[in-house]
Amino acid sequence: MHAEKSDFTIVRMSRLLGVSRSGYYAWTTRGPSPRAIRAMRIEQKVSWFHGESDEVSGTPRILADLREDGEIISRKTVAKTMRKLGLRGVCPKRWKTTTISDSNDTYPPDAVKRQWDTGVLNAVWIGDITYLRTWEGWLYLATVIDAHSRRVIGWAIADHMRTDLVEGALKMAIALRGERPDKVIFHADRGTQYASDQITRFAAQNGITRSMGRTGVCWDNAMAESFFATLKTEFYYRRVWPTKAGASKAVGAWIEDRYNRRRRHSALGQISPVRFELQHCNDTAAALQAA
Structure with a gap:
């Protein structure tokens, strides 16, 4: 009636619709419930x-x-x-296998067996490399993720896939964590960089135990694959990247600001990795004090 009152009288519309005029006028003066x-x-x-x-x-x-x-x-x-x-969330696409292995490499056993989260920080670190396309060519991102908090504790981006890329990500993780337990497992796929003599020596020098899944089985490194799917689906694929420098800077900012500190993670009770680590440290300190 209110929409048609310029074309029809209130009296006529009330009679045709079977409603009272007083009810209509009361409705027009009534505020929202x-x-x-x-x-x-x-x-x-x-x-x-x-x-x-x-x-x-x-x-x-x-x-x-x-x-x-x-x-x-x-x-x-x-x-x-x-x-x-009309709002919708963004869901990751299916994973693709990108691991390049060498039959001459030697592989350590799988010390994780897909049991990523042991309930403590710095028990299991997860590593992998992914490809990022720009108008100037490919970039490669290597990451190190703490399996308990899902936080990216080390990462490196370059226009090459040499072993230095993986070592750079591990160095960042070691610097961030500082003092670590006697045994830290570093789990990765069977890419040539992770099976190289360079990483074998680096791990031994820094007290890191290497672990590897099977070739071409993405589930053996599912946590790293899941992170890359999140990065690309929620951020990277939704933009264009004219330059390598711009892409490198933006990806680093997304990892440190959005993913580590602001993005809610379903496996962490819908809080961010950094917030989860703070809660974990506070709970651990409270338990020790109570004991």
């Missing part, structure tokens, strides 16, 4: 949190954002709101 106000507030927050995530967060992470912001809300309500607003 508490339920409508809350729905509007939720829509605004969902839209903001989705944009803050670089438009990649789906229902689970938006739900965690809202609850942390003080909202009492269900997953179904968040999903319904996102559908209404």
